[in-house]
Amino acid sequence: MIDQLLASVTDGMLVGVVYGLAAMGLTLIFGVMNVINLAHGPIMALGMFTVYLAYTSLGLNPFLGLLLAAGLGLILGVIIYWGAVHRVIDAPHLSSLLSTFSVNMIIIGIGTAIFSTSFRNVDYSLGIVTIGPITVPGTRFTSALLALGITGLLYLFLYRTRPGKYVRAVSDNRTSAGLMGIASNRVLALSFGLGTMLAALAGGLIAMALPFTILSGGSYELKSFVIVVLGGLGNPIGALLGGVILGLIEGLVPVFTKITWVPVIEFVLFVLILLVRPQGLFGAKQ
Amino acid sequence: MRILRNLSFWIAVGVVVLIIAYGATGGAIRRETWFTVLLFVGLASSLNILLGYTGYVSFGHIVFFGFGGYIGFWAIDTLGMNLWLAALLGGLVSALLALGLGLAILRLRGAYFALATIGILEAMKALVINIPALGGPNGMELNFSVYRGYGGAATALWMVYWSVAAIALIVVITSYIVKKSKFGLGLMAIREDEDAAEIMGVVAPRAKTWAYVISAFFPGILGVLFFFKQGIIEPGSAFRLQLSIEMLVMVMLGGSGTVLGPILGAGAYQILRGTLLTSDLELLGMKVKDIQLAVAGVLLLIIVLFIPVGAIGWLRTRSATLRRILE
Numbered sequence: 001m002i003d004q005l006l007a008s009v010t011d012g013m014l015v016g017v018v019y020g021l022a023a024m025g026l027t028l029i030f031g032v033m034n035v036i037n038l039a040h041g042p043i044m045a046l047g048m049f050t051v052y053l054a055y056t057s058l059g060l061n062p063f064l065g066l067l068l069a070a071g072l073g074l075i076l077g078v079i080i081y082w083g084a085v086h087r088v089i090d091a092p093h094l095s096s097l098l099s100t101f102s103v104n105m106i107i108i109g110i111g112t113a114i115f116s117t118s119f120r121n122v123d124y125s126l127g128i129v130t131i132g133p134i135t136v137p138g139t140r141f142t143s144a145l146l147a148l149g150i151t152g153l154l155y156l157f158l159y160r161t162r163p164g165k166y167v168r169a170v171s172d173n174r175t176s177a178g179l180m181g182i183a184s185n186r187v188l189a190l191s192f193g194l195g196t197m198l199a200a201l202a203g204g205l206i207a208m209a210l211p212f213t214i215l216s217g218g219s220y221e222l223k224s225f226v227i228v229v230l231g232g233l234g235n236p237i238g239a240l241l242g243g244v245i246l247g248l249i250e251g252l253v254p255v256f257t258k259i260t261w262v263p264v265i266e267f268v269l270f271v272l273i274l275l276v277r278p279q280g281l282f283g284a285k286q
Numbered sequence: 287m288r289i290l291r292n293l294s295f296w297i298a299v300g301v302v303v304l305i306i307a308y309g310a311t312g313g314a315i316r317r318e319t320w321f322t323v324l325l326f327v328g329l330a331s332s333l334n335i336l337l338g339y340t341g342y343v344s345f346g347h348i349v350f351f352g353f354g355g356y357i358g359f360w361a362i363d364t365l366g367m368n369l370w371l372a373a374l375l376g377g378l379v380s381a382l383l384a385l386g387l388g389l390a391i392l393r394l395r396g397a398y399f400a401l402a403t404i405g406i407l408e409a410m411k412a413l414v415i416n417i418p419a420l421g422g423p424n425g426m427e428l429n430f431s432v433y434r435g436y437g438g439a440a441t442a443l444w445m446v447y448w449s450v451a452a453i454a455l456i457v458v459i460t461s462y463i464v465k466k467s468k469f470g471l472g473l474m475a476i477r478e479d480e481d482a483a484e485i486m487g488v489v490a491p492r493a494k495t496w497a498y499v500i501s502a503f504f505p506g507i508l509g510v511l512f513f514f515k516q517g518i519i520e521p522g523s524a525f526r527l528q529l530s531i532e533m534l535v536m537v538m539l540g541g542s543g544t545v546l547g548p549i550l551g552a553g554a555y556q557i558l559r560g561t562l563l564t565s566d567l568e569l570l571g572m573k574v575k576d577i578q579l580a581v582a583g584v585l586l587l588i589i590v591l592f593i594p595v596g597a598i599g600w601l602r603t604r605s606a607t608l609r610r611i612l613e
Contacts, residue, residue, distance in 0.1 A: 036397050087591045093396045094343045095590055098538060101531055102587035109580025113572050218527075222408060225401060233397075260416050260423070267409030274402045275390055 003133055008251040010134050014144040016247020018205045020240035021147040022220055023227035024154065025198030031234025032171040032191040033089055038100040039080065041221030042107035043196045047073060047203025048212045049111075052120050062124050062139075066146070066204045073200025077193035085192060086185065111214040121211040143205040150201060151240055154194075158236075167191050171234075226270045232280020241282060294613035295462055298545045302327060302458050305553065306451040314443075321447050323556045328454040328508050330536040330548035331461045336501040337534065338543035339470055340494055341477030342392065343400045346407030347505065347533055352524030353410060354380035354506025355513040356420055362514060363426050364419075369436065373449070373510040380506025381499045388498035392491065395480070404527065411525035425520025433517075446515040450508065457504045462545045462613065464500070473497050474543070535586055541596025545613045550597060558582065 022044055029037050037043075047069040054065035084103050088095035126138025158164040169177040170187045178184045203217065227246050231238025246266065253262045273281065289295050305327070309320025333347050358376030361367040367375070391402045415423045436442040464470040472493045475483035484490050513519040532555065540551025562578035574581060593600050602609045 030397070034397070036401070084587055084591070088594075091594065092341075093400065094337075094534070094538070094542075095594055097343065097345070097397075097400060098534065099587055099590045102583040102590065105583030105586065106580045109577045109583060110572070112579070113576040222404070225404060229401065229405075258416070260412070263412035264409060264416060267405045267412060270405040271391070271402055271409060274394060274398055274405065278394065278398055 004255060005252070007134055008255050009248065010136060010251075011140075012247040012249070012251025013244055014136060014140050014247070015209070015250065016244040017144045017147045017240065018202055018209075018243070019220070019223055019227055019246055020231075020243020021150060021205070022199055022202030023224040023231070023239040023243055024151065024236045025195040025202065026221075026224045027228040027231065027234055027239045028154075028198065028236055029192055029195035030228065031236070032167060033085070033188055034093075035085060035089065035096040035100065035192075036093075037192075037195060037199075038097055038221075039103040039107060039196075040199050040224055041217030041219075042104050042111065042214075043073060043076065043199045043217070044203035044206070044220050045111065045212070045214050045217035046076070046107065047200030048207035048216065049115060049120075049214065050200065051204040051207045052122050052212075055122050055124060062122055062204070062208050063142075063146075066201060069200045069204040070197050073197040074193040076200075077196030078189045080196065081189040081192035086188070089188070108214065115214045117213045117215055119211045119213055120207075122207050124208060137209070139208045143208060147202070147205060150198070151236075154198070154236065163187075163190065167194075223266075226266050228280075229270050229273050230281055232282055233278075235280060235282065238280050238282040242280070245281075289463065289466060292466075292613075293611050294545075297611055298458055298462055298549065298613060299455065301546065301549055302455050305549075306455070309451075310447065317443075317447055319556070319560065321450060323553050324447075324450050324454045325508060325512060326533070326536055326552035326556060327549050328450065328457045329505055329533050330540075330552045331454070331457045331545075332501045332504040333533050334501075334537050334542060334545075334548045335461055335464055335473075336497050337537055338547070339465065339473040339477060340497045342494065342498075343396075343534075344403045344501075344530075345400045345534070346403035346405075346527065346530050347501070348527070348530035349403075349407040349410050349525060350380040350384060350502040350505040351509040351512070351529075352414075352521075352526075353383055353509070355509025355519060355524055356414060358506075358510030359426055359428070359513045359519045360420060362432065362510075363428055369510075369514055372514075373507045376510035377503045377507035380509070381503040384498045384502030385495065388495040389491075392494045392498060407525055407527060407530065411521050414521045414525070421520070423521060425518060425524075428514070428517045430517070443515065446511050449511050453504060453507055453511070458545065458549060460500065460504075461548075464497075465545060465613065469493065469496070477543070538586075538594075538596055539589060541599035541602075544596070544598040544602070547596050547598040554597075558585070 026037055026040050029035055050069040050072055051062050051065040054060040054068050055062050080103050084099045085096060088099050124139060126142060128135050129138050129141045158168060166182050166187045169182055170184045174184050223246060227239055227242035230245055231242030249265060250262055253265060305320060305323060309317050329351065333344065336342050336344055354376030357379045358372040361372045361375055362369060387406060391399060394402055414420050433439045433442045436445055472488040475486065475488050476490050476493060480490055536551035536555045537548045539554055540547030559578065562581055563575050565574045567574040598612055602612055
């Protein structure tokens with residue numbers, strides 16, 4: 001029993017960190033511009049397919065494929081920002097929800113036509129990592145480490161570089177930031193791009209561990225919603241912790257009851273936290 | 287009954303009656319197409335009471351369609367309940383669900399409310415999967431003999447068509463009455479500025495909850511009728527987030543906050559989808575019918591970015607006469 005619990009906890013934490021990375025993309029965008037990116041899931045799916053295609057067609061190592069996914073995610077995000085978000089950024093919430101959802105429809109529509117909805121997987125192994133009584137697949141272990149590393153880089157970017165400072169300034173107060181000479185529109189585009197880059201990266205990491213289709217992004221998008229609410233909307237570090245919590249729920253609940261209860265618990269928790277602590281588990285009281 | 291003297295009322299009702307009549311006079315295939323349109327007229331107009339009048343974005347509104355449908359279906363299947371009673375039951379349990387939920391989640395505003403509605407939809411779907419009495423992940427199937435009580439399957443299809451048509455009409459009339467009532471004015475005040483509305487004496491929590499209850503009641507009834515016609519219900523088809531968002535798109539397309547908008551939006555969306563699905567056109571080397579979702583996405587994007595008030599909303603800005611006759 002102890003061994004099983006330990007294995008579930010490890011598994012949950014490893015996958016949770018990757019979930020957290022995806023959610024960080026969503027929460028970054030919300031924090032900076034108050035937009036919930038409903039194209040989040042399809043962009044994760046595109047990250048999955050980038051890694052997959054780079055590996056199967058170009059023979060690129062999946063970890064190098066991740067770099068490609070990151071670059072494409074960033075560019076795609078900037079394009080989406082200028083094409084779909086910029087005009088509605090100050091409009092009521094419904095507008096940006098629907099405009100990002102239309103991007104979702106466009107990606108899924110074209111994606112299903114090109115890739116169909118059959119399952120793919122990246123057949124790449126790094127052997128098995130053994131720590132004491134626990135054994136985990138090497139790719140999963142490396143993925144979690146990478147996700148932590150990327151989080152660290154994001155943190156460094158936001159708090160130790162000038163563009164990162166701009167992002168935080170625009171997020172605090174767009175008008176004042178503009179008055180201080182920051183090109184806030186460009187910063188917004190960059191922030192959106194960073195958000196989608198994180199989504200694509202997380203997608204790429206997931207692709208190495210699990211089989212996926214072009215529609216898989218949808219369920220991870222829902223998980224990201226739960227995580228950002230757990231961690232507090234707009235709080236990137238909270239998202240990482242939220243991801244770990246979600247991973248632990250997914251790892252531990254099946255030990256005690258049927259696995260089909262996992263989503264019930266997740267979403268009930270999600271609604272309860274929205275009601276009781278909308279600032280998230282780790283947010284300061286507003 | 288001052289409403290009966292308004293031309294705009296008769297135009298809204300007339301459009302629905304025309305749709306019903308057109309769908310009823312062309313055989314089974316045409317009936318099926320327009321059945322779907324009428325179903326969505328009912329759903330979109332219900333959603334509009336919450337979304338358009340009150341300004342609360344419910345992303346998971348289909349939960350009431352699915353939940354009502356499930357309860358009604360269960361009553362028909364296991365209790366042998368009469369369809370009409372079951373439909374009423376479905377509407378009532380959906381309304382009750384909305385009453386309970388509304389008191390809690392309507393405190394949330396903007397994006398938080400939208401997220402909560404998605405969470406509720408997913409939670410409900412996951413919950414139903416875990417309830418063996420409701421068929422679990424496989425759902426339930428009606429015994430074919432049930433239809434015999436309604437004059438056989440063919441007659442039952444017509445019967446369901448007329449019932450959905452009647453409900454669609456009732457929803458549109460309700461929507462009109464609400465819009466013209468003091469209650470509706472309160473809702474629209476909440477939409478414009480909730481705090482100001484409260485200061486002016488609108489009891490916002492109560493008004494919002496009632497709007498939520500009304501907008502949940504009809505989808506519950508429609509759910510029972512729809513799944514009775516399908517003869518099968520399962521969690522995936524009853525609680526589909528995609529469908530929820532399509533309802534929003536229809537409201538936006540026609541013009542949210544107008545009575546006529548959701549009717550035309552539902553019709554236009556379904557016709558568009560049907561046309562794209564059967565089209566032989568090619569775009570950039572891809573068949574349009576394969577990328578119909580993407581084409582619909584592009585159209586939605588254009589509308590959201592450039593005509594956010596929707597078709598009827600836009601027409602209403604054109605002239606005073608149009609403003610009077612298009613409500």
